[in-house]
Amino acid sequence: MEKIAVAAINHKGGVGKTTLSIILTQMALLKRQKVLAIDLDPQRNFTDALSFIADYFKGTLRVKATLEPEDAECEEDWIILDCPPVLGDITREAVDFADIALAPVRPDFFSLSNLGVLYSFVEETGKDRNQIPVVKVGYDTSRLARMVEQILVEKQYPVAGRVPLNRLIPYNITLGRIWSTGLTADARRPFEQMYSRIVGAYERMLAGDFTTSWGD
């Protein structure tokens, strides 16, 4: 696979950017890919969470706090950028740099009303909308979640996948249990589809196809 740079963006706070960055980092590492993790948020949550697995993945995981132009030539297969909850210069540079920027979105109306602002920001950078897919975080069968899902379809926002909301993830981040040794097959299962959709979409983008990037 060609080197891929993925950013997690959203100016709405607490929607799961860092959790998504950690999941993708783990998925790539478990698939024997090398990862350069760049923590662009001064909160340093990404760095702290990755410190639990740093020893386990010595040699394949590198963590840093700033994005530099030469990172484009790094030896790693994946560059994963966790952005702060602000649409400022840092996020703009990350979006410019990234091949794909994932926007985690919770099923609530404030998250949705923010999405228009996010897409205007991103489109100013000249990226194709298909390079900025939504990741649905914590969508269940509630009426609100279904309504929000319907709006995503109507507005034709591309969707890269979903992240289930459960208690296992924060528990593991905080206590460094599964995260310290890698996701088990069971814990990994919900994210397999998202991971392969990202890889598949990227390959199609490299071939110049931006229209069918995320399938249905």
Ligand SMILES: Nc1ncnc2c1ncn2[C@@H]1O[C@H](COP(=O)(O)OP(=O)(O)OP(=O)(O)O)[C@@H](O)[C@H]1O
């Ligand atoms: N899929 C999930 N399952 C369970 N908890 C989650 C999930 N995603 C996020 N959380 C929890 O929600 C909270 C916010 O998540 P996270 O820190 O990833 O969001 P963020 O967008 O990076 O926040 P910020 O904007 O502050 O950087 C955390 O406590 C995290 O553990």
Ligand SMILES: [Mg+2]
């Ligand atoms: Mg964060």
